[in-house]
Amino acid sequence: MRINRCLPSAGRERNVAANRTGRISRRLVTAYAAVGLMLSGAVAAIPAAAHPDPKHGEQQVGGVGVLVNSPDDLAGFHQANHWSGSGPVADQTADLVYAGTGCSPVVYQQVDVDGKIAIVDDQLDSPIPGDVCPTYTFFQKAQAAEQAGAIGLIQVRRDDQVTGRNAVSSEIPVLELKNSDGQPIRNAVVDEDRTVNVSLTRITTVPTERLSDVPCVDGMAGPFECDGVDLLGFVPEDEFDSAGISDIWGWTDPEPGADGVHDEYVILGKTNGIAFFRVTDPSNAVYLGELPNPGLVHAVWHDIKVHDNHAFTVSESEQHGMTVFDLTRLRGVEEPREWDSDAHYRFNSAAHNIAINEDTGFAYIVGGNSGLVVPDQCLSGLHMVDINDPKNPTFAGCYLEEGGPGTAARVIGGPAEEASPAAYVHDTQCVVYDGPDERYTDREICFNAAETKIVIADVTNKAAPVTVGVTDYPDVGYAHQGWLTDDKGFLVVNDELDEINAQPEESGEPGMNTRTIVLDVRNLEDPKVHFEHFHDTVSPDHNNYVHDGLLYQSNYSSGLRVFDTAAINDPADPRLEPVGYFDTFPDHSGVTFDGTWSNYPFFSSGTIAVSGREEGLFLLRIADESTDLGVELTTARQPVRVRAAETGTAGLLVSNVGEAADTYQLTVSDLPEGWTATIDPKELTVASGSGGPAAVTIDVPPGERPGRTTFTVTATSTTDAEVSASAEVAVVVHE
Structure with missing residues (x-):
């Protein structure tokens, strides 16, 4: 005789509800995405709001960096920031050539950097005659070095802060060293006139081969730290020629296959296009090829959403527009191939992100601009597109009343930032509202993360959208993205720069733990801070989504973090309760933009798809709590x-x-x-x-x-x- 029962796992407390079988049944949430537009020197340090756990504040020796090969007294590895949109770090090895500030091609006329690696200062003066560096974007430095024939570029910070990494479009890799690491190397090249040979490389424990069915046991799943989240499958980026990975989304085929199973697919953004995978068996993901990037200049930022069995993709790549791809074409495909788009919306040149309200059939393109600076006809606000006929998207209107100053104005600062008309929206969630504020029931409401503030807009009438509510919160660094709780009473917001801004310049050590801001939006016209949640990590928090009561965050170097929102409105102690995590970036867990960009958790199978910026595709699942x-x-x-x-x-x-x-x-x-x-x-x-x-x-x-x-x-x-x-x-x- 045999009798079975389900037992809650010992040794791991979880504040989550079990279904009647005793098993936890959770599908992890969506991810929206894109690294923020962060500029060197654009934001000042903010006093620390919390003190990090020293364990998480320590920088391990690993990740992307500069390996000094010679001379011997300088030899060693120095961790660095790899600027997004620049070429891959692939063990480029050469002698260093000092190029002043590197702001202009004029500098490179005085030095021979062809076939070498340029090293430049992050400062406004230079020992090179005529090297005057006005206000600039890092784009200029990268382009000038590449045009001069450099195979790589290293900038040395004036301080020990970690900076953001701007939307640099270059084929060569661009890295940045903090002052204490970079100045001895820079001085050896300039003051001592020594030959310094370096390699731009990555020291990592990330596997280069696929992994399958690796449970989280004793805090580890293979080389990855974890708690309560298992690894179903891992596909390394080399398998699909990524050249840099960004957003991720998913699609479930509404028509079952011959076996009665509805196939599940992942759409993954990468610098040179988007990649398709069938992940019905997450331990054996099938790569189905790519839709190439149609832009004239390729940038890493790609964002994808799905409506009516079609994938809609935007990118900051110049002249990318919005591509439309019929996902039903993937049925039955077993071998990778190069795909073409089914439609191409060209009324925007480039954009940072896209959101779709599947209930109304409208897409919202945000951060629209030409390359880095020039906004589109909607001034980088909500660019609304009717996609009810997916292969015939049509312009529907703009929302440009409230937003951030935009990339260019934030770089220049001062009056330019204050007077900017960009109305920049970085990310948004748009819903047919059925929340507690009954004045707006059945209205189409967008919740915009707009750099310096959160903006709530009524876009029901696309020809005349209106602002409903606006708020900021303490120590705004970069209001990056937010997502509503299931009851639409609260908006969970991530700020991409607050952890960076809180670092004391003199030390460069973490100044605050990862912070999540919970806004009370039960009164849409008067949103306000409900509470702040400080994690036990220090990495910048990125995309977060709420689904079935759980909050899922892709938090760069500290990986996927999962929280229960059941106590978010506890009268005595409103809070987020940790459920589990999976650290996709084993090299370190510092205040950098390495690691996971985004996640997609809506598959009914419970598979969670997670993108690792330079690692590959992760397929995860919350460990069965019974x-x-x-x-x-x-x-x-x-x-x-x-x-x-x-x-x-x-x-x-x-x-x-x-x-x-x-x-x-x-x-x-x-x-x-x-x-x-x-x-x-x-x-x-x-x-x-x-x-x-x-x-x-x-x-x-x-x-x-x-x-x-x-x-x-x-x-x-x-x-x-x-x-x-x-x-x-x-x-x-x-x-």
């Missing part, structure tokens, strides 16, 4: 033949058919009057999938008349008394 317990009991030597006043023995086999080791107590019942039975052992521990032997010895009293009788032996789990199995033992008394 364990099946089960036991079977069988007897041997039946029936037991014995005379009165003698003893007989029956063998027992206790089989653990559950998923975890368990201990069982053995008992006897239904013995005839005057009989006794002894079990040895009375308790035994059995590993999952194994069996344990025992024996029951029966003493038959004198004078017992010949005949047949039975009694019962029961094995009961000491972990869960409802898990048990019984078997009858037959005894024949003979003359």
